[in-house]
Amino acid sequence: MTTETNQIEELALREYKYGFETPVEVETVPKGLNEDIIRMISAKKQEPDWLLEWRLKAFRHWQTMTEPKWPNVKYPPIDYQDAYYYAAPKGVGAGPKSLDEVDPEILKTYEKLGIPLHEREILAGVAVDAVFDSVSVATTFKDKLRDLGVIFCSFSEAVQEHPDLVRKYLGSVVPYTDNFFAALNSAVFSDGSFCYVPKGVRCPMELSTYFRINAKNTGQFERTLIIADDGAYVSYLEGCTAPMRDEHQLHAAVVELVAMDEATIKYSTVQNWYPGDKEGRGGIYNFVTKRGKCAGRNSKISWTQVETGSAITWKYPSCVLLGENSVGEFYSVALTNNFQQADTGTKMIHIGRNTRSTIVSKGISAGRGQNTYRGQVKIMRNAVGARNFSQCDSMLIGDRCGAHTFPYIEVQNATGTVEHEASTSKIGEDQLFYCRQRGIPTEDAVNMIVNGFCKEVFRELPMEFAVEAQKLLSVSLEGSVG
Amino acid sequence: MTSVIENNAAEPYAAYFAGLMSDPLAGLSHAIRNLRREGFSRLEEMGFPSQEDEDWRFLNVSPIVRGRFLPPPPAAAHEGEVRALLDSAAIAGLDSYRVVFVNGRFRKDLSSLAGLPKAVFAGSLAEALASPLQTRVEEHLGKHLAPKFNGFAALNAAMIEDGAVIFVPRGGVLDKPLELVFVSVPVENPFSTHPRNLVLIEPTAQASVIETYIGEPGAAYFTNAATEVLVSEGARLSWYKVQREAQGAYHVAATQIVQERDSTVAHLALNFGGAIVRNDINLYIGGEGATGVLDGLYMISGRQWCDTHTRIDHAKPNCESHELYKGILDDNARGVFNGRIYVHQDAQKTDAKQTNQTLLLSDTAQINANPQLEIFADDVKCTHGATIGQIDEDHVFYLQTRGIPKDEAKSLLTYAFANDIVRRIAIDPLRVAVEKIVLAAREAPTDFVI
Numbered sequence: 001m002t003t004e005t006n007q008i009e010e011l012a013l014r015e016y017k018y019g020f021e022t023p024v025e026v027e028t029v030p031k032g033l034n035e036d037i038i039r040m041i042s043a044k045k046q047e048p049d050w051l052l053e054w055r056l057k058a059f060r061h062w063q064t065m066t067e068p069k070w071p072n073v074k075y076p077p078i079d080y081q082d083a084y085y086y087a088a089p090k091g092v093g094a095g096p097k098s099l100d101e102v103d104p105e106i107l108k109t110y111e112k113l114g115i116p117l118h119e120r121e122i123l124a125g126v127a128v129d130a131v132f133d134s135v136s137v138a139t140t141f142k143d144k145l146r147d148l149g150v151i152f153c154s155f156s157e158a159v160q161e162h163p164d165l166v167r168k169y170l171g172s173v174v175p176y177t178d179n180f181f182a183a184l185n186s187a188v189f190s191d192g193s194f195c196y197v198p199k200g201v202r203c204p205m206e207l208s209t210y211f212r213i214n215a216k217n218t219g220q221f222e223r224t225l226i227i228a229d230d231g232a233y234v235s236y237l238e239g240c241t242a243p244m245r246d247e248h249q250l251h252a253a254v255v256e257l258v259a260m261d262e263a264t265i266k267y268s269t270v271q272n273w274y275p276g277d278k279e280g281r282g283g284i285y286n287f288v289t290k291r292g293k294c295a296g297r298n299s300k301i302s303w304t305q306v307e308t309g310s311a312i313t314w315k316y317p318s319c320v321l322l323g324e325n326s327v328g329e330f331y332s333v334a335l336t337n338n339f340q341q342a343d344t345g346t347k348m349i350h351i352g353r354n355t356r357s358t359i360v361s362k363g364i365s366a367g368r369g370q371n372t373y374r375g376q377v378k379i380m381r382n383a384v385g386a387r388n389f390s391q392c393d394s395m396l397i398g399d400r401c402g403a404h405t406f407p408y409i410e411v412q413n414a415t416g417t418v419e420h421e422a423s424t425s426k427i428g429e430d431q432l433f434y435c436r437q438r439g440i441p442t443e444d445a446v447n448m449i450v451n452g453f454c455k456e457v458f459r460e461l462p463m464e465f466a467v468e469a470q471k472l473l474s475v476s477l478e479g480s481v482g
Numbered sequence: 483m484t485s486v487i488e489n490n491a492a493e494p495y496a497a498y499f500a501g502l503m504s505d506p507l508a509g510l511s512h513a514i515r516n517l518r519r520e521g522f523s524r525l526e527e528m529g530f531p532s533q534e535d536e537d538w539r540f541l542n543v544s545p546i547v548r549g550r551f552l553p554p555p556p557a558a559a560h561e562g563e564v565r566a567l568l569d570s571a572a573i574a575g576l577d578s579y580r581v582v583f584v585n586g587r588f589r590k591d592l593s594s595l596a597g598l599p600k601a602v603f604a605g606s607l608a609e610a611l612a613s614p615l616q617t618r619v620e621e622h623l624g625k626h627l628a629p630k631f632n633g634f635a636a637l638n639a640a641m642i643e644d645g646a647v648i649f650v651p652r653g654g655v656l657d658k659p660l661e662l663v664f665v666s667v668p669v670e671n672p673f674s675t676h677p678r679n680l681v682l683i684e685p686t687a688q689a690s691v692i693e694t695y696i697g698e699p700g701a702a703y704f705t706n707a708a709t710e711v712l713v714s715e716g717a718r719l720s721w722y723k724v725q726r727e728a729q730g731a732y733h734v735a736a737t738q739i740v741q742e743r744d745s746t747v748a749h750l751a752l753n754f755g756g757a758i759v760r761n762d763i764n765l766y767i768g769g770e771g772a773t774g775v776l777d778g779l780y781m782i783s784g785r786q787w788c789d790t791h792t793r794i795d796h797a798k799p800n801c802e803s804h805e806l807y808k809g810i811l812d813d814n815a816r817g818v819f820n821g822r823i824y825v826h827q828d829a830q831k832t833d834a835k836q837t838n839q840t841l842l843l844s845d846t847a848q849i850n851a852n853p854q855l856e857i858f859a860d861d862v863k864c865t866h867g868a869t870i871g872q873i874d875e876d877h878v879f880y881l882q883t884r885g886i887p888k889d890e891a892k893s894l895l896t897y898a899f900a901n902d903i904v905r906r907i908a909i910d911p912l913r914v915a916v917e918k919i920v921l922a923a924r925e926a927p928t929d930f931v932i
Contacts, residue, residue: 070536381845396860399827409851411870414842420853420868426860 029086035059038187041086045156048163051170058176058186065180071343072372072404073312075285078250085188085221150203150234151196155223158194165196169227173256173293173320181252182289185221189254192223197232197263206462208237222253228263230296235266237465251310253288261296261323268461269317270469272309272476280339280368283311290317291347294326294355302329303346304460306469308476311340316374318347321355321383328357331457333469335476336369336401345375345392345407350383350416359390362454365401366477372404379416386416394424395453397446397477447474491529491633492522492640494550499640511611513620514642521629521639530633537632540818540850541760541789546732551674551704553641554585560667563698567665568592571696571726576911578659578692579604581646585666585703586675588644603649604660607678610647619647623680626710627738631762634734638676638708645678648691650717656689659909663694666731668701679709683717685742690720692912697728697755707735713745715769720748722912726919727755729784736762743769743798750906751790752916753780754923759788766795767803776805779903781923783812791820794836796829796862805836808903810896811847822854823866829859836866841873841899843892893924 029040038059042052067078145152151162158166176186197203228234238255251273257265267290276283286309292301303317319328330346348357363371373392394403405422427449435445451458451470458466492499499522503515530547531538564584581604582592588606595604603615610619629639646662664677683689695705705727713719719739727733733756741747753759759782765774780788794803809817823834840849853866873895881891900920907913 394855394857396857396862399830399860401860402856402858404857405853405855405866407851407853407868409868409870410849411840411842411851412846412848414845414847414872416842416870417872418851418868418870420851420866422853422855422866424855424857424862424864426862 029084031084032081033059033083033085033188037085041188041190044086045159047159050167051159054171054176055187058183059188061177062180062183062187065183067180071314072370072374072406073314073341073343075312078285080184083250086190144204148201148204149198150201151194152207153194155189155192155194155225158225162194162196165227166194166225169225169256169258171256173258173291174254174289179289181287182254185223185252185254185289189221189223192225192253194224195226195234195236197228197234199229200231202232203234206235206237220251222251224253224255226256226265226267227258228260228265230260231262232260233264235462236268237462238267238269239271249282250285251287253290255288255290255317257292257301259292259294259296259299259301259326262298263296264300264302265292266302267292267304267317268465269303269305269307270465270472271305271307271313272472274311275309275338275340276311278338280311283340284309285312286310286314287312288315290315291320292318292328293320294323294328294352296323296326298325299323300327300329302331302460304331304457305333305344306457306461306472307332307334307342307344308472313340313342313344315344316346318349319357320349320351321357321386322351323355324352325354326352327355329460330357330359330361331460332361333364333454333457333473334362334371335364335473336366336371337476338367338369341370343372343374345373347376348378348388350377350379350386350388352383354385355383356387357389359388359392360456361390361392362457363392363394363403364397364450364453364477365394365403366397368400370402370404372406373422374406374408376408376410377418377420378410379413379418381412383413384415386413388416388418390418390420392422393453394422395450396424396426443478446477450474450477491547492526495522495525495552495637495640498552502641502643511616511620513623514611517624517629517639518642520624521636521642524629524636525633525640528630528633528636530637537791537820540816541758541787543734543758543760546704546734546758549672549704549732551672553643553675554669554671554673556587560669563667564592564665567667567696567698568663571663571665571694573692573911573915575914576659576909578661579656580661580663581605582663582665583644583646583675583677585669585673586644586664586677588646599654599657601651602654602656603647605647607642607645607647607680610649610680615647615649618649618682619680622682622710622712623678624710626712626740626766627708627736631736634706634760635708635736638678638706638736641674641676641706642678643676645680647679648681648689650683650687650689652684652687654684654687659690659692659912661692661694663696664705664707666695666697666701666703666705666728668698668703672702672704674704674706677705677707679707681709681711681719683711683713683719685714686716687714688718690909691722692909693721693723695725695727695733695755697726697731699728700730701728702730703728704732705734707733709735709737711737711739713739713741713747715742716744717742718746720908721750722907722909723749723751724916725751725753725755725759725761727759729755729757729786731756733759735760736764738764738766739774740766740768741772741774744771745769746773748775749777750903751776751778752903753778753782753788753790754919756788757786759786760791761789762791762793764793764795765803766797767801768795768797770798770800772798772801774801774803776803776807777903777906778807779809779900780817781810781900781920782815782817783923785814787816789818789820791822793822793824794834796823796825796832796834799828799830799832801829802833803835806903807838808900809840809849810843810900811840811849812843814844814846816847817849819850820852820854821866822856823864825855825857825859825862825864827858830861832859832862832864834862834864838866838868839899840868840870841896842870843873843896893921896924897921
């Protein structure tokens, strides 16, 4: 994020003080999941018939599937009938009345992250009036984007305004048959973001959920679709560093990226949902399917993620490298503390000639956290000259946590070159001693070393984000060194 | 491990199993009969693994499962072939003790055990059970490698008839390498053998063992071996496995090695033969200060399929393990390497290193490499690395500029790649023999050997 956008953002936030009342309709659909519910969701969103058909097909397929058991995570069985699948933005009275009612732990975290007071209220889900809907700023951005021909709107809006684009690309990267949670998402997805960058356009700003309007509170089944046409460039930021209050325990989002000839998509995520308390009670299950398709020649998709939240994180942002000379990248920092579990990694599927991919994964386990890197590098028969480099490093803090590495390497072509390296280590006693000797307290020293360990990934984040991510890491690590 | 239930997995073996149990001579002992029963019921319960199982997803074993391979009747009609095979398996210049099995049955007449130090035992399972070692054998057999390990281990337990037992007493040193040679020659029908081996190396004892599998070209058979090895406190064991089964043969082998404190184990596996080959090598480091080494080389071509799964368990602190596996794949060969290092919570100060390197010589060869780390202790040093690549054209060019023809240059570079493993063989005559096998496989002149 540039300083300029940052200022605008601050401006936007300041305006809230004088906020205006927004009438909020409370719409809910009965509990449970069946075809009627899906029809109801589709009708409420006034979707065209083809989309309803698609949802129903996904639902019928989902019914034939069983929940996967292979991830290295443990959680009690989920009752899919015991949940609401559609809820429009919550009205006044749904959340805590004021910050006094919010968990003091969370407030302390906001303090440390330096989040402005009114923003804290929003994040904690305090039922204030309309939240980010600052029309003036948003329209400024929208105008600028519209001039360039960039479409950036909520998914529901895109379905109404740009049905052809949505129809063409929806499910083209993650088909509804892909996996259990992707099928569930396809059947009941609530909303999400849609972005289309036309030929030759370089999107002038980082697109972020921060100033995305009308698409906030997108619920548990988010659906994101980003298309970069020939020669386009777009950088998209998802999530935010502050812990968000959330009603739903299960989150099953789907993100699809399509990069055409010479296009580049950069997708950055900072995820810090509620991880449960120190005893491991509660917390979000974050089961996400993210995949990008480098459809065109010389295209590039780069995933960067900082995962510190959620009780269970289970996601593999992947790249299908179809176009000749296309490039896939994956940079990840995953931190598990207390009872958190993470099974995350990537898939790089090399199909086109001279495709290249890089994987850098840093896992940090503290407390009783279990951190798993699971990745696949597949070089298909026609991927002549394909190249992959993977590095996954784990760091353990404390003796009750675990670090696991499960890379899958499949090579079907002799001209492919694959390198994989992994290491596991702890923070060296001598490193700590060195810092302490120079007057740096143990906790700060640990933060310094952990930040150094993750530097390769933070470097890939937009600058503003990187600073926040560093702060976030040190907050998340608090109390893990004794 | 979960298996897809194959209700009829045990069915082809049921009649043979019943015969085995009703034959008082083949009964061996109560403990063995119980182990057989357990194996058979496990097989009925679990079935054979399939590609639905995570541990078997890259190997298609259905030809073995469908094949209905039964243990062959004792046959003496192929003496000429047996002797020819034994000659070809002989390692030039090696002075060794030899325990020979033909089609799964111990052959005392072909074995050479003269001069074996007193108190050392090497011979067949039946002999061991008839000796003072009986209680020791019964105590350990099936304990380290339980039938529940997988369907093939269950089948092996159900079919126990023969196998090798090695016992080296406290402080004993085996002065010469001990060879276990498993020869397979064709009989009328496709057949299976289920060698069950038990090796007990007592405290501070030392031994080196060469386990060889060799088969008559063209023979259709399935070897399903299971080996349990206990290396006690302060003992040292080096183990070489040389697998040269017939090109069309199937070979499934599970080896479980258990190490006690301050012991040293070096296991080196060389796989050249077989159509479908699966090796499970598990090293359990259960005592402080122990060192374990797993090395391996497989070199396959044609339509061969070779799957190696290794697992190293670090259960106690201050232990070291090193692992280097190399594969060379040509034509349509398929290789699988799955190496897991599991560091238990108590195993602080563990130093584990694993390397896997694969050389692909053809565009149609395939490799699946899955190096895995599972770590529950924080003060450890664990690394793994995997590389997959081809012969460097620059290296070939360099050799060409020195007047070495292109094909020969490639063979030389392939040999150099393999030599990392081969040169770790501490028994000189075996090393030279393996070098010759590697060079012959690349059709390179054998005088490359320095």
